[in-house]
Amino acid sequence: MSRRPVHGSIKPSELRALGLRPEDLLDFSASISPIGPPEGVWEAIRSVDLSAYPDPECLELREAICRHLSTPSREVSLERVLVGNGSTEIFHLLTRVYLSNQGAALLLTPTYGEYEGACRLAGAQVLNLDADLAGDFRWDVEDASNLINAKKPQLVIVCNPNNPTGVYLDRLDVEALADAAQDAGSLLVVDEAYLSFVADAWDSLALLDRANVMLVRSMTKDYAQTALRLGYALAAEDVVSRLREYQPDWSVNSLAQKAGISALEDVEYLPKAREAVFNATKYLSDTLRDLGLEVPPSEANFILVKVGDAAKWRSLLLTKGMVVRDCTSFGLPEYIRVGIRAMSDCQRLVAAMAEVTQSALAD
Secondary structure, three states: OOOOOOOOOHHHHHHHHHOOOOHEEEEOOOOOOOOOOOHHHHHHHHHHOOOOOOOOOHHHHHHHHHHHHOOEEEEEHHHHEEOOOOHHHHHHHHHHHHHOOOEEEEEEEEOOOHHEEEEEEEHOOEEEEEEEOOOOOOOOOHHHHHHHHHHHEEEEEEEOOOOOOOOOOOOHHHHHHHHHHHOOOEEEEEOOOOOHHHHOOHHHHHHHHHHOOOEEEEEHHOOOOOOOOOEEEOOOOHHHHHHHHOOOOOOHHHHHHHHHHHHHHOHHHHHHHHHHHHHHHHHHHHHHOOOOOOOOOOOOOOOEEEOOHHHHHHHHOOOOOOOEHHHHHHOOOOEEEEEEOOOHHHHHHHHHHHHHHHHHHHH
């Protein structure tokens, strides 16, 4: 049995086994921007010289990220930016650099499975602090701080907002984790892959004043560029320098670099994406609750839905052309995760789920 982390989307091998084609399905299992890539990205990609090597330092893209993030009161310097082949590469670099057979990492769970996978590949001990799975899916930050102080892990990783629960920690909670990590000599890594879809996010860049905090962000998800794989980390210069030493040259291809620069220049894109997520999330949550399904609140571009038997529901929805994420691998076998898509797609999903709900009642 494979120990590789389970991810969303549907593999070509499964499609073949089911006799399906990608165009037959609406994929709600991946959580990306619902409005598609920015228009200028396609022109940027076509401008790439495929016979030239990519810039191994991603200089122009890092400059674009700095311009995107900097304000009159806070400048983000080039030396504090690391670009990766998706944010997942950055987590694998982190565990290679910071963990060992004698090391440990604390994960706030349930969460993205690649954190644990990367930690175990490094041979480290993995510690989990579980959220309140019977309640609001939130963590007890005091318990987390006490565990950090007791175990002194090399890494503390929290996803904010969290995948798959959509829980978003406020500034005071994250600062409490950062304080505990600093006292313990730990690096706090905050995965902000879904931050761009939070309706009223607090400014986490202020955390970069701390030497022991890293922020990781996903342009793959922000700008619906999953085929290109693009993410970046923000941290103290010495942390970025250490990770860069372990990163292969040309890790980020030229297509991704050019697409990322173009996307960042479209300043109207993310507000439009946030509005689309807000409207579709409200529609999906309200309508599915009307069907009698339990939908916890979410601050991200996906929702959890309690269906009883997640694997069965995934299979039934596949027969109706809908792909959802079975959350069994997160330790939530009663839940599916539904990524936010265009409103018309969400309406089709609701119709399919209504049919499955009626079928379940008939049984």
